[in-house]
Amino acid sequence: MTRQETARAILDGIGGADNIASFSHCATRLRFELRDAKKADKAKLESIRKVMGAVPQGGNYYQVVIGGDVATVYDDMNALPEMKGVQAKSDAEVKAEQRAKAKGKLPWLDAFFEYLSDSFRPILGVLLGASLIIAFAAVLDALGVVDFRAEDKPISWVFVDAMWRSVFYFLPVMVAFNAGKKLRIDPWVTGSIMFALLTPEFMALSEHTSTVCTTNDALGTETCKATIFGLPMLLQGYGGNVFVPLIMAAVAAAAYKFFQKIIPSAVHMVFVPFLTLVVMIPLTAFLIGPFGVWLGNEIGIGLSWMNTNAPFVFAILIPMLYPFLVPLGLHWPLNALMLVNINTLGYDFIQGPMGAWNFACFGATAGVLFLSLRDRDTEMRQTSASALAAGLLGGISEPSLYGIHLRFKRIYPRMLVGCFAGGLTIAVLGMASNGVKTSAFVFTSLITIPVFSPMLTYAAAIAVAFFVAFTLIVITDYRTPEEKADALARIAAAKAEPAAPAEPVAPAAQPVAAPAGGVGTLTKVATLAAPVAGQVVDMKDLSDAAFASGALGTGLGIKPTESTVVSPIEGTVITAMKTGHAYGLKTDDGVEVLVHIGIDTVKMKGEGFTQLAKKGDRVTVGQPLAEVDFAAVTAAGYDDTVIMTVTNTKKFGDVSPVPSGPVSAGDTVVTVS
DSSP, X not given: OOHHHHHHHXXXXXXXXXXXXXXXXXXXXXXXXXXXXXXXXXXXXXXXXXXXXXXXXXXXXXXXXXXXXXXXXXXXXXXXXXXXXOOOOOHHHHHHHHHHHOOSSOHHHHHHHHHHHHHHGGGHHHHXXXXXXXXXXXXXXXXXXXXXXXXXXXXXXXXXHHHHHHHHHTHHHHHHHHHHHHTTSOHHHHHHHHHHTTSHHHHHGGGSTTOEEEEETTTTEEEEEEEETTXXXXXXXXXXXOHHHHHHHHHHHHHHHHHHHHSOGGGHHHXXXXXXXXXXXXXXXXXXXXXXXXXXXXXXXXXXXXXXXOHHHHHHHXXXXXXXXXXXXXXXXXXXXXXXXXXXXXXXXXXXXXXXXXXXXXXXXXXXXXXXXXXXXXXXXXXXXXXXXXXXXXXXXXXXXXXXXXXXXXXXXXXXXXXXXXXXXXXXXXXXXXXXXXXXXXXXXXXXXGGEEXXXXXXXXXXXXXXXXXXXXXXXXXXXXXXXXXXXXXXXXXXOOOOOOOOOOOTTOOEEOOOTTOOSOEEOOEEEEOSSSEEEEOGGGOSXXXXXXXXXXXXXXXXXXXXXXXXXXXXXXXXXXXXSSEEEEEETTSOEXXXXXXXXXXXXXXXXXXXXXXXXXXEOTTOEEEEEOHHHHHHTTOEEEEEEEETTGGGSSOXXXXXXXXXXXXXXXXXXX
C-alpha cells in the first residue's frame, strides 16, 4: 500500500473522520478519542500491513499501534482531505483532558509520570543512536582493535568518543528543553539555564585559586566549593545529570508563569525570559543543582547497597517489574537512575537485570514468529518479524509489547517465567562479580552485549531469558483455543496459493453467463454440494460478521435438519480442527472450501462433535465429515448454522450460491466459474 492508502485504510477502520473527536500520537501509537467506539473495526485495522495492533482503551478511547514510523503515519492521516474538519489535538492536550475527568484516581501521580515520560520520550532516537556508537566501540575494544579505555588512544578514536558523549554530556539540556515544553513555557529558557552550568566559564570556577576542593571517600569523587558574591556555591559536574533539569524546570515554570502575570503582555518577549534566567540560573547553581546531585547520589547509593546486600532479590525484582512498568510508562524513573548511577558511581547495575526482561520479551516474540511460520500466518509473521528485528538490533520492546504481547493474554505468564529465569541466572552467576555492570547507558540488544561486565554472565542470562520464553510459547502456544481456531480460519480464508497451470478445458465444459457488468464468457470450474440437509441462509443474513461480510469468501449457510455433515466436494482435507467444528477442503482444480459447523462452536471444545475425517484424507462428495448433536449446540446457546464458503473466491470469475430454500445433502448449491 502507498502511504496515502495506508492512512486512508486506518481512517476507514476507525470509523471515518466523522467518528474522530480527537487525534494524537505518542512514541509508537496513534491515539484516538472516538465518538462511537463501536464503529472501530479491530479486525480491519489489524489487517493493514503497517498496523501492529489495535487496542480499545475503554470508553471511546482507541489506540492503533504503528511503531517507530508513527509520526509519518500521523502526518499522512492529517493530510487526507477528509481530515480537514478534524481538529487534531496534541498528546498532552488529550492527557490533560483525561486527567481533568479523573476523580479519586491520584491524577497528580499520573501527571508526575507523564512529566517524566514526556521529558525523555522525544530524545529516545538520539539515545539509541549514541548507544549503538558505544556498542560499536565496545565490540572493537573486545576484539582488540583499539583500547577505548586508554588515556593515550589515537586522536581519531577520541573523536569517536565525542560522537556519543555529545548526547550524554548535554543530556541535561535536552531534558530541560523537553520538560519546559511539557510545562508549557519557553523550552529554550529551561535549556539555557542548564547550558549555563555547562559552559567553560562555569567549569573553570573549580580551577580558581579561591576555590576549595575536598574528596568524597564514599563515592571517590571530588567536590569543590567557591565563594560567589560572598555566598558558598558547591561546584558540581552537571554533564549527564537528569535530576537537576527535572527539578529546575518545575521551579522555572512557576517563576516564568509568575512573571507572565505581573509583566504587561506587550513586553513579555523580552522581560519574562530575562527575569526567569536572572532568577533561575543562580537558584539552580546555588541550591537546585547541588540538591539534585545529592538526591541522585543517595538514591544511587541506596540501590547499590541493595544490589550488594540482596543481589538475589535485586536481580530478580528488576526483570519481573519491567513488563508492568513499560506499558504504563512508569519505567522512566529507573532509566533516569541508570544515568545517575553512571554519573555518580561510574557504572550502572540496573541495565544488566533489565536486559533479562528485554530478552524474555524478544524470546516470546520469536516464539510467535516460529508459530506464525509454522501456521503460514502472514499477518503475525510480518508483525512478529519486524518487532523481533527492532528488539534484537535496537533493544526496543514497544513493538513487541503493543503489537503482540498485550493482544494475547497467554503471553505474559510465559514471558514472566523467562524474566525470572534470566534474573535468577544473573543472581547466581553474578555473585562473584556483585552483579552485572556497564559504564554506558545503552539499549539492551545483541549489538550492546560487549558493554556489559562480566560479559559472559550477562550473555548467559539474556540467552536463558530468551530461550525459556521462546520455548514456553512454542510448546504451549500464545493463543487460547478460540483465538487459535479463529486464526486458522483467517489463514484458510486468506490463503490463495497459485493455481497449477490450467489444463485444456474439456469439450463438455458448460459455458456460464458472465456476471452483471462482466465481459466475456465464464467456464464452470466446480460445483459444491450441500454439506447438510436443511434450509439455505443467505450470506448477508448470517449472525457472524466475518462470514456475513464475505471476508472469508463467498458461500452460504444452511440451518440443518439432519445430524450428519458431509463433504461438498471431491478432493483433500487440508485442515481439520480437533474440536470437529471446522474443515478446510481443496479440489484437484484448486477450489478451497471451508465448512464451518455452527458459529462460535469452537467454545464447545468438541462436545457434541464426532470427527469422521482428518487432515490429509481424500474425500468424495457426500462422504461424512462429522456427526453433530445440533440439539446440544443450540442448548449451549450457539447458532447451529452450517456455513460453507469458497475461501479463495478472488481467484475465480464468479462464485454463485443458490437462493434461499430447502436442500438435501448432496444437492448442488454453489457454482464456481
